[in-house]
Ligand SMILES: Nc1ncnc2c1ncn2[C@@H]1O[C@H](COP(=O)(O)OP(=O)(O)OP(=O)(O)O)[C@@H](O)[C@H]1O
């Protein structure tokens with residue numbers, strides 16, 4: 212699907228709506244815990260500003276109800292430091308104040324509009340034509356000449372700021388989006404056996420991807436870990452205990468246990484489950500094998516244990532391609548970082564390795580790992596792209 216790049220755009224003097232993905236881990240006090248996703252967009256933003264663009268930045272942070280659902284003010288401050296052009300923050304997204312901030316931009320100036328998800332329609336999915344009629348798109352479009360989408364990491368969402376603008380404005384991909392599409396465009400060409408490692412906490416996305424790649428025979432092995440692995444364990448009849456069950460429930464993923472069970476029934480030979488888990492007991496890491504489940508009622512499954520690491524490492528060592536998204540445990544806490552560190556270290560050695568995700572990238576930096584063939588800015592988007600399905604945000608830009 213051909214898309215227009217920044218090479219096709221006359222930037223000077225135009226007002227550009229630029230969608231980026233700077234959704235980042237935050238500290239408890241609300242500061243940025245990691246700025247990798249901001250740094251990833253520096254090339255695109257610098258280029259547009261250097262070429263005399265007036266840049267209105269659109270982005271989201273967190274999901275409604277989550278601890279990291281927050282203002283983009285720290286992001287704007289950090290972008291102002293990273294770029295050699297002035298970047299301000301506007302605490303509105305599309306109201307009169309926001310439109311004024313965009314209208315007042317001079318050449319080579321940028322404003323970060325407020326978290327798009329502070330506005331409820333932005334957390335819904337729409338076909339592009341309907342997204343084009345939402346308040347955000349309707350109100351901002353008259354202020355903009357051009358739309359640039361560089362938010363590869365969110366390109367699997369059919370939300371207004373991602374798919375609504377290109378039906379009303381000329382649309383272009385930014386440099387991050389362009390290079391991700393180039394690298395991830397041809398999964399069929401990657402060597403086999405092809406191993407997908409699905410960890411992390413976005414259970415619904417991971418199950419959808421696992422189903423897709425298994426159905427299409429793209430995956431030779433699917434290794435489950437993190438919260439995703441815990442859901443598969445419950446689906447397989449293992450009792451991981453009350454604390455893990457409550458966590459899955461609270462995150463809204465309990466119903467996905469049935470979907471995981473269906474997948475196990477159809478593709479059980481290709482889906483691998485954790486053999487053990489690590490919990491915290493008296494302030495220490497304690498590993499419990501599946502035959503000794505359940506853990507005590509207050510002990511949540513926070514990481515995979517040694518037996519899982521050994522079994523998964525063997526599969527990773529023999530892999531032609533490893534595609535990895537999501538940490539294997541709560542790697543932010545050193546007590547529960549073993550699974551993520553060991554499996555990621557093994558994945559580097561595959562003939563061809565692609566890793567992606569916000570926290571995944573943070574984990575890679577934490578462990579000082581290098582040597583992956585491609586570190587994608589996207590997690591869910593990267594996996595979705597590697598199923599061969601078109602990403603809604605890319606489809607909306609295609610001509
Ligand atoms: N067993 C577990 N229990 C609770 N949280 C877990 C567990 N394993 C992993 N996590 C958490 O999962 C989070 C990351 O998951 P997530 O799916 O968001 O990964 P990601 O790499 O950021 O991908 P994406 O970019 O798609 O969001 C981390 O904060 C980590 O602590």
Ligand SMILES: O=C(O)[C@H](O)COP(=O)(O)O
Nearest residue numbers: 234274364365569590591
């Ligand atoms: O972190 C991500 O994967 C992207 O920013 C998309 O976020 P979402 O999964 O909350 O839509």
